[in-house]
């Protein structure tokens with residue numbers, strides 16, 4: 001990787017805008033997982049130590065663009081930074097596009113970038129406005145490296161100086177090394193809810209893996225090839241692609257599921273063969289037999305890549321599939337294991353198994369994109385700016 005690195009630059013008195021990925025699970029305004037925040041700290045601490053005017057920006061969740069939503073405010077993250085850096089003046093700015101008043105050695109947390117119209121479409125006008133707020137832009141959001149948005153791609157393009165932060169540098173270096181020679185059998189698990197983002201990467205993952213285990217909304221889309229999936233999260237537009245993958249690669253698809261007619265904290269699951277799911281039911285987790293068969297595959301693996309819970313892990317009655325998956329990976333001492341993703345990090349923290357996974361990444365979708373071994377557009381751009 002040949003880019004400008006934050007350590008190559010003099011930051012003193014400069015307005016340094018850091019794009020971090022602080023997209024962490026938050027429930028009732030409380031942060032559930034700190035992993036991404038902690039991983040972002042080294043770059044922020046470096047900029048503060050160098051006495052820069054430090055500005056931090058991130059998205060949180062997926063608000064309707066241009067509409068403020070208090071549930072998706074970065075305020076809880078600002079509260080964290082205020083406590084963490086209690087000797088530093090920490091600002092929280094909602095309206096910042098026309099300029100930021102900040103002194104050297106201070107920190108400003110900007111409100112959720114996805115409240116700004118044009119952020120997701122990578123609007124040039126918005127990108128240039130962001131760029132005018134800083135002297136140096138630091139791309140450090142590994143978890144959002146696959147998102148070509150104004151605060152990621154746009155800033156990398158239009159800021160006066162664009163460089164790579166410590167987290168991004170370290171993630172790319174480690175992952176590139178790991179990917180050089182993965183031991184076989186290699187098992188990849190892709191679960192979660194972001195079906196459309198992940199589906200397009202599945203073919204490459206299926207090609208390089210001995211077995212690809214699908215969970216969550218991805219698995220439901222495979223189940224829907226031959227079955228009624230009722231109200232389950234799935235993407236009908238990807239069913240044909242799922243069929244072609246199933247027919248050509250070794251894909252582990254659930255044969256039974258835990259289903260429910262309601263979707264809430266207290267919902268009760270019923271174990272059903274995937275061929276018996278009814279119109280008013282929703283797949284919430286792997287079923288018992290699927291879990292048993294999954295364990296056998298994971299026990300034999302020598303390399304494991306994992307992104308995404310295989311069920312609705314947030315609800316106590318639908319944790320078993322993901323819990324067993326995580327614990328089986330943790331127990332396999334013969335395998336080199338890599339796991340990442342916003343909610344995957346939360347699972348790893350909840351189960352307290354971080355030190356039993358060989359490498360924990362802050363990226364989920366971006367981690368899968370790196371597995372594809374393709375250079376991402378933001379990295380191409382940053383390399384051109386050297």
Ligand SMILES: Nc1ncnc2c1ncn2[C@@H]1O[C@H](COP(=O)(O)OP(=O)(O)O)[C@@H](O)[C@H]1O
Nearest residue numbers: 192193194216308310311312341342343344364
């Ligand atoms: N069967 C399912 N139905 C609905 N949501 C699911 C299902 N399985 C998993 N999920 C949800 O997927 C979400 C995580 O998805 P995703 O963001 O893709 O993972 P990650 O952040 O680890 O990359 C969790 O909120 C989980 O509840």
Ligand SMILES: O=C(OP(=O)(O)O)[C@H](O)COP(=O)(O)O
Nearest residue numbers: 023143144147341342363364365
């Ligand atoms: O959480 C993220 O991705 P992940 O769920 O794949 O780990 C990133 O912050 C990107 O978020 P996005 O998928 O809403 O663009």
